[in-house]
Each structure stands twice: as C-alpha cells, then as structure tokens.
Amino acid sequence: xxxxxxxxxxxQVTRQLIGTREVMDYCLETYRxxxxxxxxxxxxxxxxxxxxxxxxxxxxLMTVLKGFAELEFLCLNSxxxxxxxxxxxxxxxxxxxxxxxxxxxELDLIHLDRIQVQMATAREFLVIIRLCNEKESEVxxxxxxxxxxxxxxxxxxxxxxKEDIKRLLAVYFEQNVTTEKFEDYDGERWVILGD
Numbered sequence: 001x002x003x004x005x006x007x008x009x010x011x012q013v014t015r016q017l018i019g020t021r022e023v024m025d026y027c028l029e030t031y032r033x034x035x036x037x038x039x040x041x042x043x044x045x046x047x048x049x050x051x052x053x054x055x056x057x058x059x060x061l062m063t064v065l066k067g068f069a070e071l072e073f074l075c076l077n078s079x080x081x082x083x084x085x086x087x088x089x090x091x092x093x094x095x096x097x098x099x100x101x102x103x104x105x106e107l108d109l110i111h112l113d114r115i116q117v118q119m120a121t122a123r124e125f126l127v128i129i130r131l132c133n134e135k136e137s138e139v140x141x142x143x144x145x146x147x148x149x150x151x152x153x154x155x156x157x158x159x160x161x162k163e164d165i166k167r168l169l170a171v172y173f174e175q176n177v178t179t180e181k182f183e184d185y186d187g188e189r190w191v192i193l194g195d
Contacts, residue, residue: 042156060153
C-alpha cells in the first residue's frame with residue numbers, strides 16, 4: 001500500500017471505512033446515498049417441525065420473494081462469539097506445565113462451552129430493503145406493505161429501529177454485545193451537555 005493511500009485511510013473515520021454515513025431512526029444511510037432498512041425476522045426452530053410445515057415455510061418465503069425483487073437477506077449471530085477465547089485457552093492448556101493451572105484453564109473452557117450452547121439458537125435473520133432515490137412520501141407506505149406481507153406469510157417481523165441497527169452493526173463488525181445502550185459518538189456518555 002502506498003504512503004498516500006495509507007495516509008488517506010488513516011484520516012478516514014470509522015463510518016467512512018464501513019460505508020455508513022448515518023444511523024437514522026428507521027434505516028442506515030450509506031455513502032452511496034442509499035438507505036438500508038432492516039426487518040428483523042424471529043427464527044423458527046425447524047428441527048421440531050414436520051416436513052409439511054417446513055415446506056409451508058419455504059413456500060411462504062418464496063411468496064415474499066416473488067413480491068419484492070429488491071430484498072436482501074442477512075443471517076448473523078445475535079450474541080458475541082467465544083471462539084477466539086476458546087482457541088486461546090486450548091493453546092494455553094497445551095503450553096501449561098502446572099496441573100492446577102491447566103485444570104483452571106479447562107474449567108474456563110467448559111464454562112465458555114456452556115455459555116455458547118445456551119446461545120446456540122441466538123441467530124438473527126434480517127430482510128434488508130435498499131432504498132435508492134425513493135420519494136420520501138412513498139417510503140413508509142412501501143415499508144409498511146413489506147412488513148404486512150411478511151406477517152401475512154407467517155413470519156414474525158419487526159422493522160429495526162435506531163438502537164437495533166446499532167446493535168446489529170456491533171455484532172456484525174465486532175461480534176461483541178457487551179453494552180445495553182450504544183452511543184452515537186465514542187465517549188458520548190462522558191460529555192456534559194448544556195453548559
């Protein structure tokens with residue numbers, strides 16, 4: 001990488017690097033001037049469904065897809081991943097000479113495994129609508145129609161709000177959800193407003 005490119009990249013803010021101009025109340029605005037609207041779909045545990053029920057779910061999804069050509073889909077973990085931590089613990093166990101320390105590392109690994117098993121179904125499925133050059137007066141009726149069709153086809157769907165979108169970005173880019181409220185700007189909670 002040339003020095004000029006590296007210098008330009010270092011001057012970019014995080015939002016520019018990930019292509020996100022602004023997180024709005026109902027969408028994510030990108031630097032390409034399009035807006036991404038996310039519909040969160042509650043997952044169905046298909047392992048307990050009959051073959052007929054699974055076929056009906058597939059048909060319902062096909063019906064939704066036929067109605068909207070511009071749908072995009074995203075599936076991601078809705079909780080943080082412990083794989084790096086587990087890999088580190090295994091390598092430490094291999095290096096450790098003291099049985100007591102090795103046993104503690106093993107207990108930590110078992111604990112992380114239990115947490116991960118409890119979160120095994122913590123997946124989020126998202127339908128993404130990319131709005132480009134739509135008139136503002138047409139946006140919400142269009143989004144309401146999509147939400148209605150998803151619900152009519154038996155999907156438990158909800159349009160993501162600003163906090164949902166920030167949480168999705170945190171999971172997608174960082175695999176970390178250790179906070180309950182996400183700031184719009186780093187350090188925002190420490191700034192005293194008004195004086």
